[in-house]
Amino acid sequence: MADSTVVTRFAPSPTGYLHVGGARTALFNWAYARRHGGRFILRIEDTDAARSTDESTKKILEDLRWLGLNWDEGPEVGGPSGPYFQSQRGHLYKQYLEQLAAIGRAYRCFKTAEELTAAKAKAKTEGRAYKYDPAESLNLSKAQTDQLIAAGKPFVWRFRMPDADVTVNDLVLGDVTIKAAELEDFVIFKSDGGPTFHFANVVDDATMKVTHVLRAQEHLMNTPKHVAMFDALGIKRPSYAHMPLIFNSDGSKMSKRDKAKVARAAAKERKLAAAPGVDDAAFRAFLDKKSDAVEIALAVAGVLNVILPEIDVHDFRRSGYLPSVILNYLALLGWSPGNDLERFDLDFLAKNFDLERIGKSNARFDRAKLLAFNTEAIGKLTPDEFFKLWREHLAAFHPVYLQKFDDARLRILAEAYRPRSRTLDEPSINGMFFVVADGDVQYDPKAVEKVLKKENGAGLAMLRELAAVLTAISDWNGPALHAALEAFAQRAGKGMGDIAQPLRVAVSGSTVSPPIQDTLALLGKNSTLARINRALTL
């Protein structure tokens, strides 16, 4: 039964990429709307002009689309309640502010930030909890107010909270009551003439006729403010559902700074003196924890070859996770369908998602489990599906492959890696030796020592014999190579592993590659022999 009255929204502020926590919020709102045949709105909360960027908006839209979370109303698709950028809805906020002012529920406050800070400090030294005292502002006469305005004194507008306890009927947590004494008159219009988050949020939810607000639990203490405004405006409150938070596996908050932390630790441990493309001052600031710039973290990670923790949806995309897997895993963080069911897709959520089964306790993000889900999902892909997805991944993150390989060869490479890939990025990284010139293969010293030089160069001796065997092969393809190598192994009384490893190190530089006959076939006879000859000189 379609309940067309349900309207949900996802309202990110465009200050960076789409965070996984935000993605889950979007997912739940999307799923709830779908489940009830309602509408899902995307709204950009860019009231903070200093931090919001168009670039970020673009990225967030792109990530949502990549995930498959399509919105019925919002940027780029329009809708009856537009515009969908708060920066373009100023007239509405003004209008509702006037309405509140007219009924005495909004008033000017001329207190400066310094005065407020001082009052807070005083309360602290006196050991009492600070609470904004509205008396002075409320007692200002019309004449006094006019005079202050005429004098150009800056002011904010505050909302007059009711002198009563406020109960929020949360669909996940149940009734939550906050005592009147805990609530204070908060700012709804800043001195720069723009609305604060609280006000814009409420006016928009009201004018967009949002019926259900599904958001993270960190907003719980904002909700009394929000419902009080709905009440003052005489507008029916939407239903609220606050969901548990998502943390790192160590219990810390998942934040962009995690990337800086990991990169900084690596830079210090390896005594990195500079990072490419980063000027010295900025780099030093980064090391001194004065800056957590993501660009610097990425540059450091690049030279030191360390993997930064994934935080944003885009990070997981770059790491080669499938959108369906991210969605599935995220849904499990805070929701469960019961019946020991764990693998499901968007379609399932659109049919089965409900608020009753949202959990109340915070969850930790477990990358190992995400990886396991991804491994399984990739294992189920057909060769064609894998090829298509990997090709897209390469186009976005490793275009060098598309320059070096035509689709026919790329398809063969894809098939060599498909059964041994847990992410779309693993083959991209592990297969680098396929796309570099023969003379540029990087030899891993440990692999060379262990496989080629150990025991008086037994591996090298083996390689010399193999070079002769391979040179004699005219029919250069997987099955033929396999047959030839196996025959040689028989004659030499060796196991396949004894011959494969020296060859693998010689042609790839490492101990890891697809099955050796496939690797050699893909590389071609010339490259194979050239690399073996080079390895012989190591």
Added chain:
RNA sequence: GGCCCCGUCGUCUAGCCCGGUCUAGGACACCAGGUUUUCAUCCUGGUAACACGGGUUCAAAUCCCGUCGGGGUCACCA
């Protein structure tokens, strides 16, 4: 610190609302074997939890209270 929310294996959770079927189920991780041409898979088995203390009851993971622990929030950020 005030206020608010939460508390089942290492992690995510099922079970809790409607006490008995729970000697607490699943998944991931971990451990031990096995398959394998490296890697990645794959197969088999195993370890592992109701935070603690009271109470209610014939019976409590399930209901009540307290303690402890974790988290959120206290901006002219959102």
